[in-house]
Amino acid sequence: MRIPCPHCGERAAEEFSYLGDATVQRPAPDAGVDAFVAYAYLRDNPAGALAEYWYHGGGCRSWLVVTRDTRDHRILGAVDARGREAQP
Ligand SMILES: [Zn+2]
Structure with missing residues (x-):
């Protein structure tokens, strides 16, 4: 897999580290435990x-x-x- 870095051009994926889903939004501080559990652990698996x-x-x-x-x-x-704000 090759990734087109906007600064370096197309490079091998081995040069990159994966963090995860960029669409997840941190809940408000008063959102409650369930919202933080979902933020930390629950992810969609879209096709x-x-x-x-x-x-x-x-x-x-x-x-x-x-x-x-x-x-x-x-x-x-x-x-x-x-x-950049994460976009869904
Ligand atoms: Zn780069």
């Missing part, structure tokens, strides 16, 4: 496009939001995560 956080440790050391199709691991796009 299709999913925005994920990846770290380019073998390159520019930037955090990226990579959109990947979970059915075939095709990369649909990648943007710098700085200043």
Whole structure:
């Protein structure tokens, strides 16, 4: 799998570290225990496009939001995560 880093160009996935789903939103401080349990442990498993956080440790050391199709691991796009609010 190759990931198109917006700073370095297309690079091998081995240069990156995967963090996880970039669509999860931290609940408000007063949201309650159930909301924090869901935030920490529960994830959807969609078949299709999913925005994920990846770290380019073998390159520019930037955090990226990579959109990947979970059915075939095709990369649909990648943007710098700085200043970006996670999108569902
Ligand atoms: Zn990079």
